[in-house]
Every structure is written in structure tokens, then in C-alpha cells.
Amino acid sequence: KKMLKLEKCGYIIAMLISFLAFDLTHSSEETPLNINDYLNDILSFQASFQQTIFSPENDVIDYSEGSFLIKKPGRVTWNFTVPNIKKIIVYDQKITTYDADLNQVVIVPFSDRYQSSLANILLKNNSLMSYYRISSETVNGNVYSVVLVEKGSNNLFSRMKITFVEKLLTKIKLWDTSGQSIGISFNDIILNATISDASLEFSIPEGADVFDQT
Numbered sequence: 001k002k003m004l005k006l007e008k009c010g011y012i013i014a015m016l017i018s019f020l021a022f023d024l025t026h027s028s029e030e031t032p033l034n035i036n037d038y039l040n041d042i043l044s045f046q047a048s049f050q051q052t053i054f055s056p057e058n059d060v061i062d063y064s065e066g067s068f069l070i071k072k073p074g075r076v077t078w079n080f081t082v083p084n085i086k087k088i089i090v091y092d093q094k095i096t097t098y099d100a101d102l103n104q105v106v107i108v109p110f111s112d113r114y115q116s117s118l119a120n121i122l123l124k125n126n127s128l129m130s131y132y133r134i135s136s137e138t139v140n141g142n143v144y145s146v147v148l149v150e151k152g153s154n155n156l157f158s159r160m161k162i163t164f165v166e167k168l169l170t171k172i173k174l175w176d177t178s179g180q181s182i183g184i185s186f187n188d189i190i191l192n193a194t195i196s197d198a199s200l201e202f203s204i205p206e207g208a209d210v211f212d213q214t
Helices: 003-018 035-041 118-124
Strands: 044-054 060-073 075-082 086-091 094-101 104-109 133-138 145-151 158-167 168-174 181-190 209-212
Touching: none
Parallel strands: 104 209
Antiparallel strands: 044 060, 044 181, 060 075, 075 086, 086 094, 094 104, 133 145, 145 158, 158 168, 168 181
């Protein structure tokens, strides 16, 4: 029963990891932002977030919020504060999920299934176009949106929409093959601040149940 309560976290992890491996080389004269250059220039990214999971009928399944941090070359942390405290950490080829309510830590390997995920796209920026292609781009004043669709059928997500406002990444929406989707909004964004590795260390809480599947 404890493990079932982590299924939503697993879905979030899949989304997160898919964003860290993209290399978007497409650009046009009308496009005010080269996504490839933008992602490559990100050394660190900090923001608060609001995340909503929708059913295929667009009903809200789950809502959460917290803070998000990326530090290249290989660290990602999601700190959930609402509706309860959870932490997801990607580091050293492992994904660690901590659920405070369950006092439980689950550690899984960063396997091949996550290579097309959101987190991998953000971290590595090296072959996004191997998994997705640009379907459309929209420019409206200082708002730029790009829609990407999968090339094959084995990706974690079939479609994603990324929105930038004033050249800051502000929204991401991802759809899986069932039609379920995740929408994430970022606020209070800080780019390329110096972040010490020590501040990102996670210590397993005393007494927590640990399921290490690596």
C-alpha cells in the first residue's frame, strides 16, 4: 500500500527527466528565441512551481506546489510542500524519492526509459530532436510557445508544449499516450546562480524505510 502512494511521484519523475536531454536546433527568422541556445546556456535554474495533473477529459486529478532546482551537469531536485512534503532527487544516475508522510525513501536507477524525459532534456541538451520534432511555434508579443510531438512511440510523452515569457521558461505541459497531462508553471525564476553541492545533499531521515532498487 505504501508503494501505491508513490505512483504519482513516479509520473512526476518521468515528466521531470524527459526535459533534461533535448537539443533543439530548430530556429526561424520569426522566432525570438533559439531553444537550443537557451537550454545550453542554463547552468542552474531555480523556481517555485505549481503542478496540475489532468485526466484525458481535462479533469484535475492532482495539484501540488513547491520548489524546483537544476544544477548542471547532473543534479535535479523537486521539493513538494503542498499538499504534503515530498522530495525527488536526480543525481549520480539514481532517482531518489522521499515521502515525509510515509517516512519512506525509494531509490531507483536512472534507466534507459528516462532518456526521453523532461529532466534528461534539461540536464544534457543532447539530442532532443532524436525523440521529438517541432510541430508549431507561436509568438505573441513577449510570449513564445513551441509544441513538440514524439517521433516514435516509445517516449514517456507523446506531446509537450513549452512556453517562455520574456525569454524565461514559465510553463510546460506534457501529454502521455492515454491523454493524461501535466501542467507546470514556474515563478520566482533565478537563472545561473552559484549553488553549492553541499546545499543539495540529501540525508535519509532517521527511521525512514528505504527501498533501494539500484
